[in-house]
Amino acid sequence: MRRALLVCLFLAAALPAQQPSSWQPLWNGKDLSGWRGLRHIDPRQLEAMPAAERDKLLAEDMASARKHWSVVDGELRNDGEGAFLTTDRDYADMELELEYRTVALADSGIYLRGTPQVQIWDTTKEGGKWNLGADKGSGGLWNNKVHERMPLVLADKPFGEWNHLRIRQVGELTWVWLNQQLVVDGVVMENFWDRAKPLYRSGPIQLQTHGGEIRFRNLRLRELAADEANAVLAARDAAGFERVFDGKSLAGWQGAVDDYEVVDGAIRCKAGRGGNLFTKESYRDFTARLRFRLPPGGNNGLAIRFSGQGNPAFDAMEVQVLDDQHPKYATLKDWQYCGSVYSLVAAHRGYVRPAGQWNHEEVTVQGSRVKVVLNGTTIVDTDVAKATPAEGKEHPGRSRTEGHFGFAGHNDPVEFCDVSIRRL
DSSP states (O other), X not given: OHHHHHHHHHHHHHSOOOOOOOOEESSOSSSOTTEEEEOSOOHHHHHHSOHHHHHHHHHHXXXXXXXXXXXXXXXXXXXXXXXXXXXXXXXXXXXXXXXEXXXXXXXXXXXXXXXXXXXXXXXXXXXXXXGGTGGGOSSSBTTOSSSOOSOSSOOOXXXXXXXXXXXXEETTEEEEEETTEEEEEEXXXXXXXXXXXXXXXXXXXXXXXXXXXXXXXXXXXXXXXXXXXXHHHHHTTOTTOEESOOSSOOTTEEESGGGEEEETTEEEEOTTOEEEEEESSOBSSEEEEEEEEOOTTOEEEEEEEEOSSSOHHHHSEEEEEEOTTSGGGTTOOGGGSTTOBTTTBOOOSXXXXXXXXXXXXXXXXXXXXXXXXXXXXXXXXXXXXXXXXXXXXXXXXXXXXXXXXXXXXXXXXXXXXXXXXXXX
């Protein structure tokens, strides 16, 4: 416990000072400005529509919203029918607060990033949905199939009273507090529309309509900047991690020590230099946790179970660290995008932050299974023993069972900090 506490304190101290983002009203309390009507629809289907067809659908849904939603005494009221009220803007990492009040037999929810949903429903036996889990309470991620879908506790207030809902999302991880009680604790919200892929990076918030009157008020939202989101992730499940970088020197590291430097608490590859910097310690099964920051077009990699000799991309495994949105990388192979296991496994794309922002990453290696979580979203989770190496090349490194952890520099000043490892 003492070691875990020290790690947590180090992580907190290493994070740069920041001003928390401020709460902003999500609704003006007067009309439907900033919101539109939108039915339950796969965002990919909407995006793929011809413009004229999409405009027609959106016009129909806006007319439906105006018919079934009203503003009365500072409340958004829905009669239980019609299109969902949907923010004009998309949101990524954020905290949302609102109050709602509903009636017997109603069944509603909050879509996040256009994805169902944080559940709101009649939790009484008379509501007739105990067979679906209504007896467990509101606030759960009801559409999950793999991860937990039910709330931790029943926290609903009786009909006629206002319920307070607070939601936090960082990556695909979701926290929900209902009436000040934690009911969802950092659970993955699954992509309802494509369960083979993680939750979308961003999307609109939707207020669901579903068969009974529901009212909302006091809606507000706070977008989380990268540093705030990283702090949430760093504090999560921190027990057992040991620092492998002291924030001041390269003590405990070997290899290309002359090609790296320590600047403002971070290990940085020197511009125009490269080489492999790796720990003196050797690891079998482990989770590595760190932050990295890319310059525009920056390229580096995480060396996994490296012997200290040869090319980590093939003689060990290399997890890509790359500003893959830079124009110079327009022709990347699937297995070259950020987070991919080079030449073996393609990562889900679109989850690395813009150049200049810190990213939070965890890589877990257990046997031949590799899991990469970038900014709170799982972008790789696979058995590399079953992967087919790209372009017919041999890949002996994936068979290694132990080795050093490190960085594979490619001449760019990529930075790493808060580097810690938990042996499994």
